[in-house]
Amino acid sequence: MSEPDIFAPYDRLIEIDILGTKHMVPENNSLLRCFQFLSMEAISYGDFCWNGECLNCQVWLRNGDKEKAVIACRTTVQENMSIVRVADDVDLTEI
Numbered sequence: 001m002s003e004p005d006i007f008a009p010y011d012r013l014i015e016i017d018i019l020g021t022k023h024m025v026p027e028n029n030s031l032l033r034c035f036q037f038l039s040m041e042a043i044s045y046g047d048f049c050w051n052g053e054c055l056n057c058q059v060w061l062r063n064g065d066k067e068k069a070v071i072a073c074r075t076t077v078q079e080n081m082s083i084v085r086v087a088d089d090v091d092l093t094e095i
């Protein structure tokens with residue numbers, strides 16, 4: 001599994017906040033791909049369908065004073081996104 005095969009083409013890394021820590025991830029990619037970029041092993045072998053069906057990739061974004069649940073495999077990353085909660089299957093302990 002080489003990088004060009006799994007990541008959408010990107011020119012630069014952008015900053016997002018995951019559970020209170022800043023991380024640099026590839027623009028133009030889904031949030032789940034960004035998690036994979038940060039934690040290749042845990043996400044690659046995680047229990048994910050990658051096509052919007054299992055909901056195991058659910059995360060919650062800060063949306064003003066509220067939280068908004070999204071499906072990470074179907075949500076394109078945006079600069080300064082703030083992820084405040086993740087589903088149990090999203091193992092980010094290694095990042």
Ligand code: FES
Nearest residue numbers: 050052054055073
């Ligand atoms: S990985 Fe299954 S819905 Fe996102």
